[in-house]
Amino acid sequence: MKILASTLASLCILFAVGCTSTEAPELAAEQLSMTELTKSPGYSWFVAEMTTYSPNTEMVSQINTSMATRPGSKVLIFVRPSCSCRGTQRLFPQVMRTLVDAKVDTSRIEIWSMRNATDKQPYQSTFTITSLPAIYVLESGAVRSRVIDADYTDTNADSLIARAVK
Numbered sequence: 001m002k003i004l005a006s007t008l009a010s011l012c013i014l015f016a017v018g019c020t021s022t023e024a025p026e027l028a029a030e031q032l033s034m035t036e037l038t039k040s041p042g043y044s045w046f047v048a049e050m051t052t053y054s055p056n057t058e059m060v061s062q063i064n065t066s067m068a069t070r071p072g073s074k075v076l077i078f079v080r081p082s083c084s085c086r087g088t089q090r091l092f093p094q095v096m097r098t099l100v101d102a103k104v105d106t107s108r109i110e111i112w113s114m115r116n117a118t119d120k121q122p123y124q125s126t127f128t129i130t131s132l133p134a135i136y137v138l139e140s141g142a143v144r145s146r147v148i149d150a151d152y153t154d155t156n157a158d159s160l161i162a163r164a165v166k
Helices: 002-019 034-039 046-052 057-069 086-101 157-165
Strands: 030-032 073-079 109-113 134-139 142-147
Touching: 030 034, 034 046, 046 086, 057 086, 057 157, 073 086, 073 157, 086 109, 086 134, 086 157, 134 157, 142 157
Parallel strands: 073 109
Antiparallel strands: 030 109, 073 134, 134 142
16 A cells, blocks of 8 residues: 555656646737836836937928828837847837827837847737847738838938838
8 A cells, every 4th residue: 555655646746747847938029008118117218319319300201191191001110128239229219209200190100029039929920020129011911111220320210211111
């Protein structure tokens, strides 16, 4: 009887150990509203950078017109919190300032906070993110264009997003 109890106890322990997972949890992108973004500690630099940028009024007008004539389009922005990279801390808030000045409805702008480009995100079946920040323009659910960080010169965020939504 002692042997049977000991064997059962050993089997229960093996079963319990076998059921535990050692896999790292899957990371997922988190969508942020403008309000959440401005209050998030990982984006403490955002408001100051957005405030100091003054987009070209011609680019703002072009964006307003383009977005008004394309009701099925939206802008998706994927960024990493607390990243000191130029694209995140400068391009992203400058693009946002340009979109706000162009009076693009915030329901047509999605901001996704990600720890890595490989985090799970809701558009995985549509495109693959290879680096952050990543800015895409979708029209009727398909990628129409994107803003490429390598094209950014510290002052041309307005023209990059205007060209992308055009």
